[in-house]
Amino acid sequence: MADLVFFTGTMDCGKSTLALQLDHNARQRGLAGRLFTCHDRAGAATLSSRLGLTVPAVEVRPHLDLQRYVVAEMTSGARIDYLICDEAQFYSGAQIEQLGRVVDELSVEVYAFGILTDFRTRLFEGSQRLVELADRVESLQVQALCWCGRRGTHNARTVGGVMVTEGEQVVVGDTDDGATLEIGYEVLCRRHHRRRVTAHAAGAGSPSPDVLPFGASA
Numbered sequence: 267m268a269d270l271v272f273f274t275g276t277m278d279c280g281k282s283t284l285a286l287q288l289d290h291n292a293r294q295r296g297l298a299g300r301l302f303t304c305h306d307r308a309g310a311a312t313l314s315s316r317l318g319l320t321v322p323a324v325e326v327r328p329h330l331d332l333q334r335y336v337v338a339e340m341t342s343g344a345r346i347d348y349l350i351c352d353e354a355q356f357y358s359g360a361q362i363e364q365l366g367r368v369v370d371e372l373s374v375e376v377y378a379f380g381i382l383t384d385f386r387t388r389l390f391e392g393s394q395r396l397v398e399l400a401d402r403v404e405s406l407q408v409q410a411l412c413w414c415g416r417r418g419t420h421n422a423r424t425v426g427g428v429m430v431t432e433g434e435q436v437v438v439g440d441t442d443d444g445a446t447l448e449i450g451y452e453v454l455c456r457r458h459h460r461r462r463v464t465a466h467a468a469g470a471g472s473p474s475p476d477v478l479p480f481g482a483s484a
């Protein structure tokens with residue numbers, strides 16, 4: 267029986283890398299899959315990992331019906347054993363429901379990857395529907411760390427290294443860009459997210475035992 271599996275974690279914890287590994291291993295065993303993505307940092311119709319691998323993928327645009335796409339492919343004679351769906355937080359709730367039908371009606375495995383919450387700690391629509399519908403939700407083993415050394419659990423949006431709490435929900439960006447570019451992201455522990463203490467604000471370059479436990483100011 268096929269499953270709908272949601273692999274989730276913060277930004278920069280290895281989701282896209284795992285997506286590409288699962289695809290590679292399945293193809294090596296003769297299985298046939300399709301890759302989907304949405305608003306990847308590397309550009310449209312691209313699935314990229316920070317480890318350097320970039321492969322073509324179908325861009326999930328707002329009106330793409332994922333179930334009809336798979337049915338059309340199969341009807342034209344293509345074999346599809348699995349789907350890899352990266353950046354699934356950006357898919358609509360309806361598109362996640364289509365993925366559920368792909369699993370149940372077409373017996374195709376679906377592996378979805380995405381962050382759960384936005385820079386304001388609110389669930390993305392696609393992630394919420396995945397948590398509601400998935401057969402399994404798996405948290406990635408590799409954890410991004412907060413500057414203080416604790417487990418990073420929340421995605422902060424930064425402008426010049428300073429955390430912001432206003433803005434559009436979707437702004438494509440990277441975790442390296444915080445101090446240099448206009449908008450970037452930084453993974454923080456809940457406490458530092460709540461207090462809006464980024465590495466820049468704390469004057470911290472890298473995790474140090476000196477900053478643990480949390481002091482009164484941070």
Ligand SMILES: Nc1ncnc2c1ncn2[C@@H]1O[C@H](COP(=O)(O)OP(=O)(O)O)[C@@H](O)[C@H]1O
Pocket residue numbers: 275276277278279280281282283284314315316317408409410
């Ligand atoms: N130079 C590097 N050497 C080893 N691992 C790296 C390097 N750069 C990035 N990584 C790994 O890649 C992970 C990010 O992978 P990626 O798949 O792009 O994350 P995600 O899709 O979750 O945002 C980091 O957590 C880190 O483990």
Ligand SMILES: Cc1cn([C@H]2C[C@H](O)[C@@H](COP(=O)(O)O)O2)c(=O)[nH]c1=O
Pocket residue numbers: 276277278281282305306307380381383384385386421422423435436437438439440451
């Ligand atoms: C928190 C947050 C993130 N985003 C964007 C930034 C990146 O382009 C992706 C996440 O990609 P990753 O492979 O998991 O690093 O999401 C956003 O648009 N809004 C947010 O609040």
